[in-house]
Amino acid sequence: MNGSHPHYLRPGLPAPRPARDGLDAPFWSALREEQLLLQRCGTCQRWQWGPEWICHGCHSFDMVYEAVEPVGQIFSFERVWHPVHRALVDQGPYIVVLVELPTADNVRLVGNLLGDPRQPVPIGANVSGIFEHHSDADPPYTLLQWRLT
Amino acid sequence: MAGVGQTTYYKHGQSPHAESRLALEAILNACADAGIAPEEIDGFSSYSNDRNDGPRMAAALGCRELRFSNMFWGGGGGGAAGAIQNAAAAIAGGLADCVVAYRGLAQGQFGRFGRGAEVGQVSGEAAHTTPFGLMSAAQMFAMKAMRFMHDHNVERSALRAIALASYQHAQTNPLAIMNGRPLTPEKYDDSRWIVEPFRLFDCCQENDGAAAIILVPAERARDLPHPPCYVLGATSGGHYRAGAPVHNTPDYASSHFKTVARRLYDMAGIEPEDVNVLQSYENFTGGVLMAIVEHGFCEPDEVNDFFSIENFLAPSGRLPLNTSGGNLAECYMHGLGLTIEAIRQIRGDSPNAVPGAEVSMMIAGPMVTPVSSCVFGSQATL
Ligand SMILES: [Zn+2]
Numbered sequence: 001m002n003g004s005h006p007h008y009l010r011p012g013l014p015a016p017r018p019a020r021d022g023l024d025a026p027f028w029s030a031l032r033e034e035q036l037l038l039q040r041c042g043t044c045q046r047w048q049w050g051p052e053w054i055c056h057g058c059h060s061f062d063m064v065y066e067a068v069e070p071v072g073q074i075f076s077f078e079r080v081w082h083p084v085h086r087a088l089v090d091q092g093p094y095i096v097v098l099v100e101l102p103t104a105d106n107v108r109l110v111g112n113l114l115g116d117p118r119q120p121v122p123i124g125a126n127v128s129g130i131f132e133h134h135s136d137a138d139p140p141y142t143l144l145q146w147r148l149t
Numbered sequence: 150m151a152g153v154g155q156t157t158y159y160k161h162g163q164s165p166h167a168e169s170r171l172a173l174e175a176i177l178n179a180c181a182d183a184g185i186a187p188e189e190i191d192g193f194s195s196y197s198n199d200r201n202d203g204p205r206m207a208a209a210l211g212c213r214e215l216r217f218s219n220m221f222w223g224g225g226g227g228g229a230a231g232a233i234q235n236a237a238a239a240i241a242g243g244l245a246d247c248v249v250a251y252r253g254l255a256q257g258q259f260g261r262f263g264r265g266a267e268v269g270q271v272s273g274e275a276a277h278t279t280p281f282g283l284m285s286a287a288q289m290f291a292m293k294a295m296r297f298m299h300d301h302n303v304e305r306s307a308l309r310a311i312a313l314a315s316y317q318h319a320q321t322n323p324l325a326i327m328n329g330r331p332l333t334p335e336k337y338d339d340s341r342w343i344v345e346p347f348r349l350f351d352c353c354q355e356n357d358g359a360a361a362i363i364l365v366p367a368e369r370a371r372d373l374p375h376p377p378c379y380v381l382g383a384t385s386g387g388h389y390r391a392g393a394p395v396h397n398t399p400d401y402a403s404s405h406f407k408t409v410a411r412r413l414y415d416m417a418g419i420e421p422e423d424v425n426v427l428q429s430y431e432n433f434t435g436g437v438l439m440a441i442v443e444h445g446f447c448e449p450d451e452v453n454d455f456f457s458i459e460n461f462l463a464p465s466g467r468l469p470l471n472t473s474g475g476n477l478a479e480c481y482m483h484g485l486g487l488t489i490e491a492i493r494q495i496r497g498d499s500p501n502a503v504p505g506a507e508v509s510m511m512i513a514g515p516m517v518t519p520v521s522s523c524v525f526g527s528q529a530t531l
Contacts, residue, residue: 013282015280016271016276051394076292076293081343081344091282110278111281112282
């Protein structure tokens with residue numbers, strides 16, 4: 001994805017693990033299967049993200065993980081130049097995007113924008129998700145990344 | 150506001166003293182400034198999970214009685230006015246008579262803020278950001294500023310004006326870390342990117358030191374050594390779901406002051422045009438940008454005209470800003486240095502005093518939740 005390297009960022013960053021209380025476990029296990037699951041209220045049908053035990057709209061505890069097509073728009077972005085983690089010292093610039101999902105009440109996800117790290121990043125542009133597998137990690141995990149469409 | 154105290158300010162990790170000692174020193178300095186015996190302190194108010202808790206401080210100082218011990222929730226500098234709010238509320242409510250608001254920081258002892266955690270795994274909210282290389286405060290807030298600047302066509306010169314004002318004011322403040330290290334527009338423009346839209350000089354320092362402010366009931370003001378300085382208002386909080394996880398705050402491109410500022414003006418009984426001088430917490434200049442707009446000093450689409458070095462310079466600018474050098478150029482004491490400077494402006498002993506300043510505002514910790522802000526006034530404002 002970034003030259004010959006299979007991952008956008010260099011290895012050595014902390015690996016994501018499901019929260020110990022299980023709140024976001026379905027999200028992480030679905031990514032392994034190349035599926036994006038986000039929380040939806042079983043009572044009022046409102047989408048919600050990040051993960052919460054309760055629906056902020058109707059206070060139902062019936063929060064269900066439902067599949068969402070990983071397509072959306074760039075809501076904002078940043079290009080990082082100064083590495084704050086040892087793993088990224090030789091990374092060079094990279095792009096973090098905040099992606100809004102119109103089919104899920106505009107909830108937002110953080111990811112990287114694949115491709116040239118120096119490319120212009122148009123706010124509002126359409127993006128689609130790419131599943132970036134870290135199968136060598138122990139335990140393995142998958143990140144959802146984004147590319148312009 | 151009875152007295153203010155600071156320690157020497159050090160570059161991060163360079164304090165020769167332990168954090169707890171720094172906090173005690175700042176409290177003693179504030180007591181001396183107020184002409185109050187340390188034993189008289191009966192309340193402690195801090196923020197940002199300060200490690201020097203009230204009960205320990207009270208015991209160490211031999212305070213006769215502890216009546217109020219309070220921590221303002223939230224990280225960063227969101228409580229640099231919130232600690233004043235809670236101290237003032239305790240006094241107004243009759244819970245305590247002599248409250249110190251304080252913050253001590255020694256990062257050599259406890260590690261830096263602007264570093265990613267060197268750990269193998271992350272979970273909770275961090276699991277949804279850290280693996281994408283989003284982990285420092287600058288990285289957490291850059292996307293808010295980026296979106297605001299996009300929505301309102303803000304030019305880089307607006308951010309630059311904030312940095313230039315802070316640095317210029319530091320040149321006449323002997324306490325300031327950046328005293329003797331002026332910033333020019335060229336030096337700003339040539340500085341390296343940290344994370345777009347922030348360059349090096351858009352980001353605060355990290356420092357070691359401590360600061361403290363002593364509050365007593367307003368009736369005691371005339372017995373104190375300094376010209377009276379009153380809390381006209383202090384509010385805190387955040388707008389609807391400001392604390393929503395993983396960058397999902399509905400009104401995202403915000404410093405989180407839209408409701409807090411309105412309540413502040415109502416409580417103080419003033420409007421933006423009444424404010425003579427402003428201290429606005431610079432974690433990053435983009436936060437100052439949005440905070441000034443959300444406190445009603447200019448409309449979002451007027452930013453490119455309003456944000457100029459001329460407008461921000463003491464003594465005669467339209468809105469003198471960060472007149473001690475602020476977090477960028479005086480010291481990063483999680484904003485309490487800015488609160489002290491707001492008080493000095495009313496007392497008249499600021500290094501860049503605004504002549505005749507009667508109303509002075511301090512804005513704390515833009516973009517975190519909760520944020521806070523407060524207004525100080527002279528005798529004439531009562
Ligand atoms: Zn619901």
